[in-house]
Amino acid sequence: MIHWFKQNLLSTKTFYKTSSYFLPWISTAFIVCFIYGLIGGLFLAPADYQQGDGFRIMYVHVPSCFTAMFIYLVMAFCALLTLVWRIKIAAIAMSCSASIGASLTFLALVTGSIWGKPMWGTWWIWDARLTSVLILFFLYLGFMALRSVIPDHQNRDKACSILALVGVINLPIIHYSVNWWNTLHQGSSFAQLAKPSIAPTMLYPLLSMIVAFFLFYSLILLIRMRNEILLRDIKSQWIKEALTC
């Protein structure tokens, strides 16, 4: 059955063709969520009772951190598919995700730092949450470095998969760091999923921004994967046909 999947649904050719139908839908949904999130977060949501307007940086900080962690999870899953089932499309998805994840982790670190200075009183502190997210950033950079030094596709995918799988251990550490250790960073506002400790008027734009960031990731990922497929399969007949018509 897996063989059938590989031959049909998961082939680079099918992916290239079907993904083009999704692109406009994902872009539209992204723009809608992003605009509502921005207007809602910057204007509609009321100022916070203790942080005033300063809390609004949350509308970039939280979604970028969530998405950065999610991207790593996707990469680890793709790594497993690459190592065990040798699914080509998974290896492509994995390597195209890395730089998006790195940029979002960087964004989370920078916005966190800008938020930390006025609220906490410091740009940076070596607490468990901040340090583990910095490690996530280094994992992404390490992945990209490893990817760029091995010229051969197969070996490169294999080595990168191993790195991605090992690094996945960092994800639960990031998530639980605020519970396991004493940290300056506050606990999760979503600890009780049914009853988040954010007032609804502030919460909806945040959720919309989170969805927007996930859509943004899928959009950029699809575009990059399509380019990567063109690069890898450049000599095959179907690409010549697809590009000429």
Place this chain on the structure above:
Amino acid sequence: MNPKRKKKLIGIICILLLLSGAISLALYALKQNINLFYMPTQLLQAHVLPNQTIRIGGYVKKGSLHYDSTGNGVTFLITDNKNDIPVEYHGILPNLFREGQGVVTTGKLSAKNKFFAQELLAKHDEKYMPWPLAQSLKGSKS
């Protein structure tokens, strides 16, 4: 599943489990170093040398905050609702600093268990709400 793939999958899962076991043991052993600060109760149990730079954290006890005559020094009690540590600090206070607020402070413990702070950071919680809601919650509590 193809036996070769099955073997590979089991191998990968075993390696991941072993690795996460090793990392959790290491993190557990380093617990005291990873903790950013001592809470007052933890501090009383810990063996801290006098003049050793440490961080303590907790809440500013209500009613304990006093400004000195020069206006740039404060004394207050840090509490975890079980034990208190008196703290003295001279310098710029973060905006969020007030009674009842979580704080993390770096400094040295004197022989008389008084803490001389060199750096004072405010901690905020994970709750976000607009002013009116916060005031109505406060009203319903008191």
